[in-house]
Amino acid sequence: MFPKDGRTTLTVDDIPKKWYNIAADIGSPEILNPATMKPVTAADLAPVFCKTSVDQELDTTHRFIDIPDPVREAYAQFGRVTPLQRAYHLEQYLKTPAKIYFKREDVSPTGSHKLNSAIAQAYYNKRDGTEHLTTETGAGQWGSALSLSCNYFDLDVIIFMVKVSFEQKPFRRSIMETYGGTVYPSPSPVTEYGKSVLAKDPAYGGTLGTAITEAVEMAVKDPTGKTKYSLGSVANHVCMHQTVIGQELIAQMDELDIIPDHMVGCIGGGSNFAGFAFPMIERKLRGKVDTSFLAVEPTEVPSLTKGEYRYDFGDSGCITPMFKMYTLGHDFTPNAVHAGGLRYHGMNPLVSELYHNKTINAVSYNETQIFQAAVTFARTEGIIPAPESSHAIRGAIELALDAKKMNEEKTIVFNLSGHGLLDMVGYANFLKTCNHPMIEV
Amino acid sequence: MFPKDGRTTLTVDDIPKKWYNIAADIGSPEILNPATMKPVTAADLAPVFCKTSVDQELDTTHRFIDIPDPVREAYAQFGRVTPLQRAYHLEQYLKTPAKIYFKREDVSPTGSHKLNSAIAQAYYNKRDGTEHLTTETGAGQWGSALSLSCNYFDLDVIIFMVKVSFEQKPFRRSIMETYGGTVYPSPSPVTEYGKSVLAKDPAYGGTLGTAITEAVEMAVKDPTGKTKYSLGSVANHVCMHQTVIGQELIAQMDELDIIPDHMVGCIGGGSNFAGFAFPMIERKLRGKVDTSFLAVEPTEVPSLTKGEYRYDFGDSGCITPMFKMYTLGHDFTPNAVHAGGLRYHGMNPLVSELYHNKTINAVSYNETQIFQAAVTFARTEGIIPAPESSHAIRGAIELALDAKKMNEEKTIVFNLSGHGLLDMVGYANFLKTCNHPMIEV
Structure with a gap:
């Protein structure tokens, strides 16, 4: 009655134990520091990301990286x-x-799929001493995933949501808030960049690029160094997760x-x-x-x-x-x-x-x-x-x-x-x- | 690492093969025809429900009733x-x-859970010759489930959605329409009862009771007998499914x-x-x-x-x-x-x-x-x-x-x-x- 070729029998025990880092196989073009146009160092990225995220972003040598047990447990909890x-x-x-x-x-x-990296980043940030995590979100999928993950690992999270999505998808905002996240429409009045964009065009609907600038700005401007930024896509370490x-x-x-x-x-x-x-x-x-x-x-x-x-x-x-x-x-x-x-x-x-x-x-x-x-x-x-x-x-x-x-x-x-x-x-x-x-x- | 006592290994092969009809064990109070105050007969219910639904509703003798293979296949398709x-x-x-x-x-x-009965009712109605199925929905869960089920078994469906939910949950309506259902807010102007309620209070927000009246009226008034009504809860056969x-x-x-x-x-x-x-x-x-x-x-x-x-x-x-x-x-x-x-x-x-x-x-x-x-x-x-x-x-x-x-x-x-x-x-x-x-x- 039930055809078998559309069903597999994998269980939580089959959740992968390592992430695959394709950069070790194909190489990755250097990331450049725009001030010097030279390759970025770990020190350049340290004000932005937690230490482990920086290490993973720049890693072009390890083909496989262990997934920590608490991350695998969270993967199991949330449906892998x-x-x-x-x-x-x-x-x-x-x-x-x-x-x-x-x-x-x-x-x-x-x-x-966004939880796959959100869980990993929330875990590493908590372990590396971050207290507040900032991020951007477009449709709200990444913001929802990071809110749940930060709640799971007991971290504070501030999300800049592209204004056009904030208005088109108000329920996504409620989901992030249900998980305990704080959400601002981007451009927002809480960062210098947001203020400058709003000054030019108060009705501007925003882009992911704008929201990223706001989230990074908030992280790097915290003099205690306890605020870090987290990215939901684009970066190599996110793809690896x-x-x-x-x-x-x-x-x-x-x-x-x-x-x-x-x-x-x-x-x-x-x-x-x-x-x-x-x-x-x-x-x-x-x-x-x-x-x-x-x-x-x-x-x-x-x-x-x-x-x-x-x-x-x-x-x-x-x-x-x-x-x-x-x-x-x-x-x-x-x-x-x-x-x-x-x-x-x-x-x-x-x-x-x-x-x-x-x-x-x-x-x-x-x-x-x-x-x-x-x-x-x-x-x-x-x-x-x-x-x-x-x-x-x-x-x-x-x-x-x-x-x-x-x-x-x-x-x-x-x-x-x-x-x-x-x-x-x-x-x-x-x-x-x-x-x-x-x-x- | 992963505790086992929260995980079971059941597969599609373990989907139950029979429904349990508790009425055969504890009896069920008779349903009364309000015109005569005597127990309803299958003939009394025939203008409302398809034949199999009527038989199941009045069945107080069979403890278990076979689940047809196409229903079990749909259960598997949709996540059981x-x-x-x-x-x-x-x-x-x-x-x-x-x-x-x-x-x-x-x-x-x-x-x-609503799909469990929606699939069964859509299947039986199709098999028993129904062409149009009417129903009520409150929050929209039942209407969504019946829309998907009617689409699956190739039946037309008309849904009366309690007006207060229709307005509070507009996206539920879009889900029903995505699956191909037709949705009216209830009270609606498409039935006599709906018109009478609207005449008294055009702003009335409706109840499940009102929506049921409209859906039943539309079914019993079809002179061809090809329009039947389907109920999402309350009835014994629904509980059995x-x-x-x-x-x-x-x-x-x-x-x-x-x-x-x-x-x-x-x-x-x-x-x-x-x-x-x-x-x-x-x-x-x-x-x-x-x-x-x-x-x-x-x-x-x-x-x-x-x-x-x-x-x-x-x-x-x-x-x-x-x-x-x-x-x-x-x-x-x-x-x-x-x-x-x-x-x-x-x-x-x-x-x-x-x-x-x-x-x-x-x-x-x-x-x-x-x-x-x-x-x-x-x-x-x-x-x-x-x-x-x-x-x-x-x-x-x-x-x-x-x-x-x-x-x-x-x-x-x-x-x-x-x-x-x-x-x-x-x-x-x-x-x-x-x-x-x-x-x-």
Whole structure:
């Protein structure tokens, strides 16, 4: 009765014991200090991040880094190992010979993959003596995850939420507050940079870049050194924490005897894509698999498909170091798309490098195409996906339709990075205006 | 590292194969036809429900009823077996010697236990020739579940949503529409009863009783007989469908070698409480366990603790049959509490009978007490619970604090009937006004 190839038997004991640090295999371009244009040192980064985060960010030698037991326990508490599920009903609807699987990062209590790094960063900050942690959040997924994690490890947290999301997604703010976080809309009047932006344009809706500047400013200006900053994507150490996704996935696919032809993830700053894909890319680099990797971004924020590969700041206010990455420019202000988690001007340097050397591919879709994929997935598999994750769904569906045209039994795996239960404003707007809410086949 | 007694290994193969029909063990008071005050017949109910629902509603002879394979497959698709989890962090916070477990009905894609009956009813209606299904919904949990289920089995669905919830929870409406359902606020202008209510008071916020009248009216007035009505709680067959919860729970507790001292559920119409408790009550009736059962209701809607045990209508418009039950009167209009799913004037007759003969106990808590329990649970276990389910959490916490006073290592199991991600308005209001958001210990 129940087909087995969409179910694995992994348990909490199978939660990975190490993170995979792909920088040790492919190298990572130096991060530059904009004042000197020389590579940053650990001392340069010390006012911003806690010591362990700095060490991990600059580590290009250790291929694997132990996951501390308290972090693994928190992973277990909050739902890891996450399921790998086969999308039988989506396959049937598409009438495709392709097999479609998805990794369910939506099952975390904060609704996305973001907890994987939030738990690690909260743990290290607590251990390294931080008392207050600052951060930015776009759609609110990262802020929710860090609030829960800081509550779990007993740390104070201050979150700068991009104002356009703050207003579009008021319930995300309530979630952060329920977990005990303090939330400001960014630009805010509580930092010098925020004040300067508001002075120019009081109605400015903000960007992740602006929120990052505010959060970093608040950390570095604390004379006690007990306030540190935490980043939810883009940085190498954040991407490394996310590799629990891809490692679990490989164990699950090995158990089910699957080798994917295609792996698809959405991409903003790069962390969910990196965590999902890097462990399999490692296999590909060693010649063990021939999987292709597809990153899907919004046409409104096309950092890979339309950006330039060069050094740029990580924030709008130019107070972060400079990263070699695909960028739309640190002053780029995207439209207020509902996939707020993907509204970032740059891209993780390792992902950028892998895209530049053609290890991974990228494609972009517009908001209508994304919500069509979202509704198609909701009506077939029952799960309401995040608009961000729906980029991956659209990418996977297009590959499945290609397989249908070619009559090839391809295996496609995508990362369902989060659910969309707090994105119903976007769904409501889409349903109101669109006569064909599903992808037609 | 990972304690084992909060984890079980049940898989889709362990999804129950039969529902438990407690009416065959304890009998059920006759349902009366108000026109004749004689017991209803299957023919009386035929214009309202599909044939199988009628048969199941009146069945007091079969102790177990087979779950059809397509229903079990849908249960598997949508996340059954649901986890049984131990609330270690809540226990630590309360400093109680009690062990607290919770059954996670929140993991369903529609966020509550309601799918258990929605899937069954959609399947039977499709099989019995129904083309359009009507229903009521309070908080929107039932409407979401029935929309997804009707989409799954290819049926049209029309939902009357209590107006106060329609306005308080606009995103629930979008979820139903995402799944393809049609939603009207109740009272609505599309039924005679709705029109009559609106004529008296255009601003009336509605009740479940009003919405039921509208949905039943639309079904019985279809001359083709292809429109039927579906109920989300209160009826015996709905409670029976929910017994998958309690049966799984018993298998999980047997595996972990646990016998609960207390089982706690929230209660509105009675279906989640019944599904959770009836299978263990069966064990108690056979003298196998000495578990106590606690139903928790809102002080604003105290049907068990303040209601009368007598025959009453199931709806406000007096077009349903009469049920022997604890009732606040079919014209009772509760305040607009955030636990919209518990705003019902009556109570399932079997639960009523078990309460009347003291097999189960009941207690009520007010909204502040409920949200304190909700925030306490969110900050310890990481999961944001539905306001409805938070009644069960409050009940479980009070029992755990009693156990602490007596220094007794009691085992307490509660049903987490749903998550609260779509109830953040209630959380936001509470956090704004409450200086002590957690239960202090």
